[in-house]
Amino acid sequence: MSTATLEKTAPAKPKQKVILCEGNEAAALGVALARPDMVAVYPITPQSSLVEHVAKLIADGRMDADIVDAEGEHSVLSVLQGGALAGARTYTATCGPGLAFMFEPYFRTSGMRLPIVMTIVTRDGITPQSVWGGHQDAMTVREVGWVQMYCETVQEVLDTTVMAFRIAEHHDVMLPVNICLDGNYLSYGASRTELPDQADVDEFMGHKDVNWHVALDPLRPMAVDPLTGGSGGKGPSTFVRYRKGQCKGMQNALRVITEVHEEWAQKFGRSFSPLLEEYRLDDADYAIMTLGSMTGAAKDAIDEARDAGKRVGLIKLKTFSPFPVEALLKSLGKIQALGVVDRSVGFRWNCGPMFQETMGALYRLGRHVPAMSFIGGLAGADLTTAHFHRVIDATEQLLSNPAPIEPVWLNEND
Amino acid sequence: MGRSFNTIAFDPAKCDGCGDCMSACARVKFDSDDTSRSLIQILARENANTKGISPGAGSSFELALCRQCGDPKCVTVCPAGALTKNNETGVIDWDGSRCVDCLLCTIGCTYAGISLDEATGRVSKCDTCDGNPACVPACPHDALKYITTSNIYNEVGDWEDLFAPGLAGCQGCNTELLMRHTLRRVGPDTVLATPPGCVPGMGSVGFNGTTGTKVPVFHPLLTNTAAMLAGVKRQYKRVGREITALAIAGDGGASDVGFQSLSGAAERGEQMLFMVVDNEGYMNTGMQRSSCTPYGAWTSTTPVGKAEEGQKAVAQGKTQDAKNMPLIMVNHRCDYVATASTAYMEDLYEKLDKAIAASRTGFAYLHVYSPCTTGWRFPTDQNMEVARKAVETNFVMLWEYTPEQGLHFTKPVDQPLPVTEYLKAMGRFRHLSPEQIAHIQGKVEENRRMVEKLAEQVHGG
Numbered sequence: 001m002s003t004a005t006l007e008k009t010a011p012a013k014p015k016q017k018v019i020l021c022e023g024n025e026a027a028a029l030g031v032a033l034a035r036p037d038m039v040a041v042y043p044i045t046p047q048s049s050l051v052e053h054v055a056k057l058i059a060d061g062r063m064d065a066d067i068v069d070a071e072g073e074h075s076v077l078s079v080l081q082g083g084a085l086a087g088a089r090t091y092t093a094t095c096g097p098g099l100a101f102m103f104e105p106y107f108r109t110s111g112m113r114l115p116i117v118m119t120i121v122t123r124d125g126i127t128p129q130s131v132w133g134g135h136q137d138a139m140t141v142r143e144v145g146w147v148q149m150y151c152e153t154v155q156e157v158l159d160t161t162v163m164a165f166r167i168a169e170h171h172d173v174m175l176p177v178n179i180c181l182d183g184n185y186l187s188y189g190a191s192r193t194e195l196p197d198q199a200d201v202d203e204f205m206g207h208k209d210v211n212w213h214v215a216l217d218p219l220r221p222m223a224v225d226p227l228t229g230g231s232g233g234k235g236p237s238t239f240v241r242y243r244k245g246q247c248k249g250m251q252n253a254l255r256v257i258t259e260v261h262e263e264w265a266q267k268f269g270r271s272f273s274p275l276l277e278e279y280r281l282d283d284a285d286y287a288i289m290t291l292g293s294m295t296g297a298a299k300d301a302i303d304e305a306r307d308a309g310k311r312v313g314l315i316k317l318k319t320f321s322p323f324p325v326e327a328l329l330k331s332l333g334k335i336q337a338l339g340v341v342d343r344s345v346g347f348r349w350n351c352g353p354m355f356q357e358t359m360g361a362l363y364r365l366g367r368h369v370p371a372m373s374f375i376g377g378l379a380g381a382d383l384t385t386a387h388f389h390r391v392i393d394a395t396e397q398l399l400s401n402p403a404p405i406e407p408v409w410l411n412e413n414d
Numbered sequence: 415m416g417r418s419f420n421t422i423a424f425d426p427a428k429c430d431g432c433g434d435c436m437s438a439c440a441r442v443k444f445d446s447d448d449t450s451r452s453l454i455q456i457l458a459r460e461n462a463n464t465k466g467i468s469p470g471a472g473s474s475f476e477l478a479l480c481r482q483c484g485d486p487k488c489v490t491v492c493p494a495g496a497l498t499k500n501n502e503t504g505v506i507d508w509d510g511s512r513c514v515d516c517l518l519c520t521i522g523c524t525y526a527g528i529s530l531d532e533a534t535g536r537v538s539k540c541d542t543c544d545g546n547p548a549c550v551p552a553c554p555h556d557a558l559k560y561i562t563t564s565n566i567y568n569e570v571g572d573w574e575d576l577f578a579p580g581l582a583g584c585q586g587c588n589t590e591l592l593m594r595h596t597l598r599r600v601g602p603d604t605v606l607a608t609p610p611g612c613v614p615g616m617g618s619v620g621f622n623g624t625t626g627t628k629v630p631v632f633h634p635l636l637t638n639t640a641a642m643l644a645g646v647k648r649q650y651k652r653v654g655r656e657i658t659a660l661a662i663a664g665d666g667g668a669s670d671v672g673f674q675s676l677s678g679a680a681e682r683g684e685q686m687l688f689m690v691v692d693n694e695g696y697m698n699t700g701m702q703r704s705s706c707t708p709y710g711a712w713t714s715t716t717p718v719g720k721a722e723e724g725q726k727a728v729a730q731g732k733t734q735d736a737k738n739m740p741l742i743m744v745n746h747r748c749d750y751v752a753t754a755s756t757a758y759m760e761d762l763y764e765k766l767d768k769a770i771a772a773s774r775t776g777f778a779y780l781h782v783y784s785p786c787t788t789g790w791r792f793p794t795d796q797n798m799e800v801a802r803k804a805v806e807t808n809f810v811m812l813w814e815y816t817p818e819q820g821l822h823f824t825k826p827v828d829q830p831l832p833v834t835e836y837l838k839a840m841g842r843f844r845h846l847s848p849e850q851i852a853h854i855q856g857k858v859e860e861n862r863r864m865v866e867k868l869a870e871q872v873h874g875g
Contacts, residue, residue, distance in 0.1 A: 037652055038645065066648050070641060071678030078638035078675065082645025085632070086605075088652070104635055216605045216630040216646050218657055223625035224632035227614075234622045
């Protein structure tokens with residue numbers, strides 16, 4: 001789904017208050033609009049101001065939610081699991097070491113099909129120690145059944161936060177959702193932001209029904225998460241059925257994410273590419289691929305390269321999990337070479353994780369597209385247009401030269 | 415559900431066969447000196463002095479007396495409907511007007527509790543003298559007692575057992591007893607959290623689509639029981655529904671990996687009852703050490719070393735003392751904290767009631783010592799005896815705490831037995847050296863002084 005298509009069908013925007021706010025505040029405002037019943041919080045840089053905003057919204061009476069100041073991220077997510085099983089719409093945010101600490105309940109949330117929404121204010125680390133931005137935290141947990149969407153702008157953070165609840169709670173999905181927003185660049189970057197009207201959001205959200213499938217309720221007693229598996233009897237089949245259902249839910253999410261973004265565009269007049277965005281790609285010979293807030297500088301570099309006569313375009317991924325293979329294949333079908341910029345590393349393949357996953361999609365294309373991996377923006381390092389010109393130039397070389405095996409480390413000498 | 419009734423209990427170890435009970439019975443019931451007519455008969459034991467583990471097994475006497483059975487064979491075999499179990503008194507009544515003197519009942523009874531009275535040619539049996547049996551005060555050796563039994567059973571026996579029959583606990587499992595009683599008391603408007611351990615291990619949460627529990631039940635993680643349960647409770651509170659949030663956790667899930675979430679929930683005053691079934695180790699997963707395992711105890715990860723010839727064994731059981739979880743919870747200033755033991759059921763029930771009430775407004779913590787026949791290495795019929803000895807030696811102390819009333823003993827043991835009386839009852843301490851026993855005795859006394867001091871401080875002020 002391209003941006004242009006959505007814009008054509010978008011009606012006139014409803015009246016919306018315009019504010020100046022940072023990404024963390026935008027996330028908090030988005031959460032308030034979605035009216036969760038329960039929020040559990042534990043502070044961690046660079047997420048802290050997000051939960052401080054949420055706490056203040058609740059203290060000020062602008063948001064009617066039960067706030068649990070838990071003693072750590074592990075309990076944060078556990079409290080929300082209990083709440084969701086009792087019927088609550090639930091929210092939290094974390095990053096880096098906090099995400100690592102909550103990994104045990106994090107893995108379990110998708111298995112129990114609990115539609116919990118959690119912002120990851122992405123952070124690099126854990127060691128070498130770093131409190132700065134980077135996608136390593138979210139990328140590390142990409143394989144345990146959460147939907148993960150990366151935002152490019154502060155406005156997209158606010159809007160995606162509201163949409164995330166609709167996606168998570170859709171009966172064909174019933175999976176937890178991460179909104180990934182770049183630590184430092186989006187968390188603390190202030191932008192002009194339009195704030196939707198509460199009544200309009202209420203209409204958009206519709207009826208809440210989060211524990212129809214699994215509940216801890218004396219009025220409909222059941223055993224939640226009994227032991228499965230083992231050999232013989234119903235053991236393996238029960239487990240397999242659950243697992244297969246999770247994978248189906250992930251695939252359904254691709255459709256639901258698209259539908260919810262379309263509905264949002266219709267209602268609020270702002271369209272965001274739900275799975276991926278193509279930028280000046282239709283007549284491009286080659287492309288670079290980006291994720292998150294780095295995309296702004298990358299688009300500027302593409303514009304400059306185009307002005308210099310280079311036939312280069314850009315693919316920005318928004319939905320990383322589930323990986324939008326079909327949509328990506330359409331985009332990759334247009335180009336002859338690809339450079340993928342990751343803000344994290346994949347230790348096993350000596351490349352960026354997005355590069356690695358894209359290579360998997362490229363196999364399905366049925367023709368060879370030379371591609372190379374760029375790793376940049378680690379630990380809060382800035383990715384400027386100069387960096388992206390290096391990416392563009394190196395990718396252009398792939399049209400005539402074989403692709404190097406080693407990744408290019410963009411901030412190695414910064 | 416039936417009822418349980420009072421009974422005449424006989425302690426053969428105290429009986430010297432004097433026959434005073436029989437004389438009293440014959441006099442009261444028949445105005446006779448002929449003790450052969452007595453409805454209680456003390457008989458010389460045929461295989462006297464047999465060694466056995468039960469008290470009195472070596473005694474010379476045994477008892478022939480109507481046990482007023484709950485499932486009486488005499489009633490079943492009677493063809494005339496002359497014998498009936500009286501559901502008010504518990505006594506098996508004999509109706510002479512219906513009896514045809516066939517004597518089938520005398521064959522049906524295993525206890526020789528109903529027999530032919532040759533003076534009348536009819537059967538006769540004990541009727542407990544309408545609840546005031548003449549034989550009991552007649553005994554000069556205190557070998558007979560008229561015991562008030564099962565008050566608790568009669569009170570709660572009709573309440574629904576909210577666990578399914580056939581849970582797969584070990585034979586003689588103390589935890590199953592505790593679970594069933596607890597859930598009866600708490601009732602159906604409950605959400606039950608049972609973290610990994612014996613409680614779900616015996617099937618309470620279930621396996622492949624089955625469940626052993628009739629209330630909503632779930633596996634939390636071993637690490638997050640209190641946090642998950644807090645989330646459940648909070649949401650019901652938010653929507654105005656009253657439920658009891660109950661956790662039945664093992665000592666590992668409370669004192670080790672689950673401690674952080676437990677401490678956090680207690681500090682926040684989350685409204686729940688957190689019950690710890692302390693069997694002093696990871697018994698479900700193969701009897702490994704937890705931080706509640708006592709010093710010296712064998713577990714599968716604190717083995718008793720056996721040296722090769724010429725070498726020296728390094729370890730003989732656990733080398734550290736147990737963490738005192740209930741005192742740690744007192745220092746969280748929970749709304750209610752208590753220790754309990756299944757050997758003292760009425761004490762346990764009182765505490766359970768208080769803990770349930772406290773869980774309506776804050777955090778309630780109930781720490782129940784639960785001897786483990788499998789992991790502690792003792793015969794299944796010794797479960798209550800082990801639990802009792804733990805208290806009688808002050809190895810375990812029974813007390814309760816509230817912020818208002820402070821801490822006080824509910825079953826103070828001022829003249830405790832030496833701790834060896836407890837230690838020798840089970841195999842996990844079999845290897846202890848005199849030094850290790852001295853260490854344990856010292857710790858028992860130190861713990862006692864500490865709890866006493868706490869009790870004095872909060873009371874004496």
